[in-house]
Structures are given as structure tokens and as C-alpha cells.
Amino acid sequence: MLRHAHFRLFWFASLGSYMGNWFEFIGTQWIVAKSTDSTLWLAYIGAAQLLPTLVLGLLGGVVADRVNRRTLLVVTQALMMLIALAFFGVVVAGVATPMVLLFLSLAQGVVVAFNNPAWQVLIPRLVPREDLVRAITLQGIGFNTARAVGPALAGVIMGLSGPSWLFLVNAVSFVGVMVAVSRTPDAPAPTRDGRRILHLGTFTRDMREAGAFIFREPGPRAALLAMVVFATFATPILRFLPLFVTQVYQMEEATFGLLTGVMGVGAVAGGLLLGRVPAWYPKHHFIPYSILMGGLWILLFSIVDDVRLAGVYMFFVGVFWMWTFNSSMAALQLLTPDAVRGRVMAVCNAISLGLMPTGAFIASGMGHVLAQVVDASTTGIAREGLATQLGLAFVSMILVLAGIVMLIWRTPEIDGLKPGDPGYDRQPGFLRGVFAPAHRPPR
Template structure:
């Protein structure tokens, strides 16, 4: 834990559910907690307090936690960047993710250009993400046993080689849909092992105090790439072709590989209880099912991934058949989605350890349902792009908050496995959402598909919100 800043007296006391936090310069914040499910507080201030960090009880659980007090500052927004290893991680990931988003856009455009079928788009999305469904749980168990950097180096080298193969097939004019599907499966295998290791690796780079900020900055980086990558891909596809996107993506992996090699890490400490990977996997499922907060968040993440996020596989259909856009227009839509997500991530980073995470979680669900419904209605490119900004903002508000809640609630020795389970809910169900979205769009239309998905997410959000309401079953408020 990092020391408190000079503005806060470290001698703050927590006694019998009453916390008195003494702040220098004659400031006194008195927080009187009446019980586990509800609290009241009175504040006496001689003047306006400066930003600080204080230890206070949780809203509904009586579990102490550190929260940010005072106004938002840019210094707090980028707090995790004071860690050298995290700066290396951010730099390498940013370059690599720009290439990844270029390839994502190029694959969607290529498949639709080869097949002219929404169902085929959905199938390729399904088959490419299927390894996430099958392998993330044992991959999470592996991340608790093998040094995470070693796993990440292997996965990034493998993904780089697959990008070069795809570039060669397109360049030589021999590419077919089944080639794309097969390479997508292999990339899915690398991602299945990469995601749990990478997610649980972040806390080793910054520690728990800066974890929420690091996750938010990670989302900011991801969505900066999501803005830049598709925009660049649209120009490259229109001027050179999809092969150049795949080649540039392959080269971009060199940055992230170099960043991992340059990190100075302590000797890796890994846990091995002698159980098989599958037995260890069963243990983490029982653990998550027995934790009300983790269980509720996992269910909502699964619903949003299965029925909400599947809109993304239909973006080429909206671009070409509904909005009548070319490759650049398609890139504009994906970039607009990324701009919204970037703004959402920066919002979360600025909030720091905002205490009311339950509100953020369900605000994200509500915002997503409203804006994706508007996107389904729109027939104008700029209105559609504006709606996708809202969709991206809401999605990142939800998923980044969910990620933070799950990581902070997890035991250290189980974090790799818990994040494997989270990856299953977050990404592993996505292939089923893709194939379902493609089938429904083929039978009805793309707008009807996103409206139905929004309705399912809204219904699930209402049920989970009532189930986890403060005063009832403990909700994800911390």
C-alpha cells in the first residue's frame, strides 16, 4: 500500500463502525456509520479540503476501503503511470492494439466482401472466439502456476506469426473464408491464454492501490487504439488493401514483446497446490458462486456479452446495407464507438476509487440499452456515429467497473483463475452471441437484432439491480 499524501493524517481511526478522519489545517471530516446496509454522515470543514485519500467504511458491507476525496485532478487520473513497468506495458500495448484493431476491421470487411452474408460474419466471429469459451478457465489456472510474463511472451509471438500468415494469403490472392476462419480459431487459442494472464498481471505492475486507475487507463489505451486503428484501417483498405492491415498488425507485436522483455520484475511467486488444472478450475467456480457480489457481476457481464456486445459483429451490415457507407465510413463507425469508450475510460480514471460502483455498473447498462436502441433506429451516418459514441461510453463504464469489482473482491492466490472465469463471461460467451446475432439478422434484420439484444440486457439489469439492491443481498457497491 502506498503512503497517504501529505494532506491526510495517517492516524485516522476506525472504531466501532464510526470513522473519524482528521485532515491537516484544522479540517475535520466525521463519518458516522449507523450499520452495514445504511449510513449517515456529517461534515464539518473550516475551509475547502484539498484532494486526499481516506479510509472509510463501505456503503453496505462495513468493509474498509480507500476512496478519493476532493476534486478530480489530472495527476490522479494518470496515477498508475508512476510505475515504470506499467508505463512499458501501456506503451507496448498501445502500439500493438492499434494493429489489432486494424486487423479486426480488415477481417470483418474481408469476410463480408468474400461472402456478402451476415450469417457468415456471425459464423467467423463464433468460430474465432470459441476457444475463449473452452480454454479460459484452464488458462486462468495456468496463470496462477506459471510466471505470467512467460505466458504473455508466448501468446504475443504466436499472434504475430498468425498475422503474417494472413497477410501473405491475402497478398497472394489465395485467401478464402475458411482460411480466415481457421486462422481466427488459432488466434482465439492464443487469446484464451493471453487474457487471464494479462488481466491478472496488471496488479503485479501497480499494486492494489492503483488497480482501479490502471484498469481504467488500460481501457483508455485500448479505446485510443480503437479510435486510431479503425480510422487508419479504413484509409489503408481503400488505398492499399486488407493485406497491408494484416502486415502492419504483425509488425506492431514487436512493440509489446519488447515492453515485456524490458520490465524489471521481482522473482515470480507462483502457487501450486498439487491439484490438476481441471480440479483447480472447479474450485474457482465454487468460490465465485459462493460470493454474492462476484456472482451477480459475472451474471450481468455474461448477459451483456451474449446479447449486448454482439451488435459489433453486425457493424459491417449496418455500414454497407443500411447506411450505404464504404470502407472509410465503416472505419468511422468503429472509431466513433471507440471515442465513446475512451471518454468512458477517462471518466473512470478521473473518479479514482469512486465508492458507489454499483451506480456506475447499472448506469452503464442503462446507457447502453438507450444508445444501442437509438443506433438501431438511425438511418443517418452521423446520428449513427453519435449513438455509437454513447454505446462505447456506456459499455466501458459497465465492463471496466465490473472488472475492478471482481479483481478487488478476489483472493490473491485465486486471481488468475477468477479472471479466467471473468474472461469466460466477458469474451467466452461472445461467439454464441455472434452466431445468434448473425442468425437473427439473417431471419429478420440487423436493427431488429440490436433492439432485441437491448431488451434482454435491460430486463436482466432490472432483475440483477433488484436482486442486489442495498439492504437486500449485498450488491457490487465496492
């Protein structure tokens, strides 16, 4: 894949940017966790980062389909660099209160709402269609390589000099992306009806086109549903991880970075193992299987107090995290025509990313309710640790149930199959979903 020059340049630049993003994530989460000791505040930060995508993401998709996408990416990357410098400034000045970090996270979320649709339609421009799935997989490997190295390195840096340098490195990382994007082929807006002016009427029409495509076509609709379910109920493990470190394991920031890094190692391994999945095993079986297994490993992680076992479980969480998101995104990209791709990706972002904080709020609320029911006698950090564990266990069981349901009632259209095609099998059955006998080649 790296033989494509523009993709190669972009891949290495984005790898550095992903590393910086993980530095910022670790620094922000740790500062908030240490200063508040609250799952609710971590959910607030997550909401500030992601809810703008829910509110503005659709507009971002329309903009991505109406303006020069390369220019849009350079502008949004520059704005995110300025916000990263603001993070650095408030930490150095000693005024990085949870409320200040909440405001900066909100500002960053607004820019991300316009950045993501243009970012996601960039890769299909850099490689031929026949290489798209491998390019998306390689991009996912890059992201998770950064997840493997970045958090562990961030933990070391925080232990030596505090979190401020994490935010400065993130700001610098945006320079490489801006240079790489500026050297990609020009990306004017897709050919349309000749009108570029955006007003309420055209916005409504554009989003109606994208929404009609997604909800009319069973394949894109099912791929989006898989991403939404996993994004909502799996991401609390990342939001609550610093509290597992301080409340459950009673350890420090290096452990937080190490556990996040182990998850990244698992995701990289998952990306490499994707090539070992039999070619006959289709995505409409593979995606729900990955959701089920991801939920099981998150459940196991939530109930252990031993940090060594937690590290093992985080590795497998990373594997199935990669398998779920990569396969769902690849299916959606392949099923979507370029003329609506920016808007479809925006709908995907708005729903999946915008609903991510919902899972954290559900886990936080249910955790405290269940902790009261299970053991009303505990108080202080013991009660908070129990609530954190039970909340994550609750949402992981929702994932397990969702995976089972999706395996029983499958959607072959995810693989582009239609009724009457060989292998089109909607006969309900859990074991039929796991083993895919309709697709297994004859011996």
C-alpha cells in the same frame, strides 16, 4: 499512474498492440462482409475467435497459476505474431477466403485462451493495490484510444491500398509487447502446495477452487454475470457494423472505420468521465445502470438509417461500453486474491468471451425471422439490411431488460459490503437502484 516505470512501458507497448489488433479486426470483418454479405458468416468468424476461450480458457487459467507468467506471455505474444503474419500472407496471395480466415481466427483464438489469463493478472503486479482501479481504467482508456484511432486509420489505409497492410502492422506490434513484458519483474507461479505438474486431477481441483470462489461469493458472481450479459448482447453491434455500412447506409470501408473510431472516442471519454462519478455512487448501482443505458443507445443505433445519427449514437455506446466493462473488471480484480486470480480471470474469459458469439447468432436468427414478419415483400439487400437492424434491436432490448432487473434487485457485495454494513441495501426498487438513496451523503 504512468509514474510506475514498468506499468508505463507496458501501457505504451500495449497501446501499439491494441492499435494492431483493431487493424486486424477491421480487415477481417470487412473482407468477410464484402465477400459474403452475411451476418451468419460474421457470427462464424466471431465464434472461431472466441469459442476456444470457452473450451480452453479454464486450462489457460490453470497454466497461468502454475508457470512463470512473464514467460507465458512472451510465448503467446510470439505465437500471435506468427498467426498475424499468416493473415498477411494469405491476403497478399489472394487466398483470403472466408474459410481460410475462419481457420486462422480459430488458431488465434486458441492462443488467446492461454494469453488472456496471464495478461489480466499482469497489471496487479505492476502497480500497488491502491492504484489498481486507476491502472485498469487507464488500460481501458489505452484500449479505447486505439479503438478511436485504429479503425479510422484502418479505413483510410484500406481505401488507399487494400487490407493487406493492416495485418502486417498488427504482426509488427507484437514485438513491442514482447520487449515490454520481458522487462517487467519476474513472475513465478504463485506459491502453492509444492506441485507444479498438471494432470487431470490437479486441473479438476484447481478449477473447482476457482469455481467455488466465484459462485460462493455474491460479489464476484454478480460482477461476472454483468460482464457475461453485456458481452453477449452488446457485441453484435461490432460484428454487424460492416453490414450496417454496406446494407443500411450503402457506404464503403472508410465509414466502417470511422464509426468504429467514434465508438472508441466515446469509450475514451467514458474513461475520463469515470473520475467525475460521485465517490458515494457504488458499483452495484453503477454497473447495471451502465448496462441499461448501453442497451438503450444500441437500440437507438439499430433503428436509424442516417449515418450521422448513427455516429452520435455510437459515441454514447462507447461511453457505456467502457463504464460497464471497466467497472465490472475492477470489481472482480479487487475481490479476487492473487492465489486464484489467474483461474478466476480464466473463468471470466471462458464464460464472457466464449458466449460472445451466442449474441451474434441470436441476433442473426431473430433478425431474419422478424424481417419476414415485419415486411415479407422486401428482397435482396433491402431485406438483409432490415434483418440486420431488427436482429440488433432484439438483443439490445434484452440488455435494457437485464439492466432494469439488476437495478431493481441489486448485489451490494460487488462493493465488498456485507449484511449489517452501512449502506448495505437490497430493498427492491428501480428508482432506488438508479438514485442510490442509501449511499447518498446527507446534505
